[in-house]
Amino acid sequence: MGAKLYNLLHMLNLKPDSLFHTLLKCKLDYHQSEVAKYMQSTDQQQKVRETALFLAELYMQLRGDDDARIQLIAVNIVYSLSQLLAFETAENVRCICQTLKLAGYDLSADCPQDMQQIIAALQTIEAMFPGKYAMAASVLALQENNWGRKISNALGGDDDAVNKPPEPPRLSDEPVFYGPDGRELTAEETDFLAAEDDATGSDGDDSDEGDNELDLDPEMDEETERAYKDFLKQGKKAAKKS
Known part of the structure; x- marks a missing residue:
């Protein structure tokens, strides 16, 4: 509901310099600066988990905007997830998995390098402690399956195709x-x-x-x-x- 409310405020004024978006950017910058401090306390880590899940919901609500606001939210999400991975607990791993199930596909497009590191860290955890975190195995399987998106392998076939980089896989509407x-x-x-x-x-x-x-x-x-x-x-x- 909070993410829907934020989206409503966003729709009231789409200008990049609106008061709402200015305040949102300030809040995101402040949160990112405080994450490291929150992670030093087990009790304070709850703030990081809750904010990561909220930002993921907001991020998905605002998808479709071609501006820097979406990228800023994505950066904050993956930064929080990286910090949670540094303090491996059942609650932190669960939060990471929930966030990735919600927004993993889009985050992989907006922050590919950060997401590769996060997935690699989850793979390491799963390899060291097989079955300890059931959701981790589930998310890794989902990621290997293109986050549940069906892909068509059909590529364009003009004469210069050999000299062109391969086109990204197209999503099927089926x-x-x-x-x-x-x-x-x-x-x-x-x-x-x-x-x-x-x-x-x-x-x-x-x-x-x-x-x-x-x-x-x-x-x-x-x-x-x-x-x-x-x-x-x-x-x-x-x-x-x-």
Whole structure:
């Protein structure tokens, strides 16, 4: 909610010299200067964890702005994560993993070198203490899978392609479905699930049948629950078309 409020204030005045953005920059600069001091105390480290998660949420809310504000937030996030890695505790590793699950893909684009160091540090921790931090293994697997983004390997093919650097992988608009084991479903498996839906007569368009079978968070508000159900319906329709 705090990140949404910040985004609302941002939308009220998009000028880079607005009072809100000036205050945000001052706050970010101050936080970065204080992080090292906070990390000296176990109690104060909570401030770094909470701020990192908040900034990650704000960072994702403001995505799409082509200006230095997004980069400044990204820099603050990866700096905080690097400091948390220097003091390895279960709480710190958990915070790092939560932040990367939320914003790892975008941070890798905005701060590639810092992210490489963070991922390398997580890999070292996982290698030294296999299974000690379950979320670390999960995040590393997600990162190896391009943060869950599906990639098309098709490249342009003009005559000068040999002399050009390879184009970055393009993201596909097709939905990606995963099974209970976390692996991507094949086209055959997706078709099978779609056929099962047709056989049982479920159509996700005008009916809410089956909603009672969803494992929803009891603390989820109505707006989030409705959005989640719409997401599932869209996934089913996409599976039927594929």
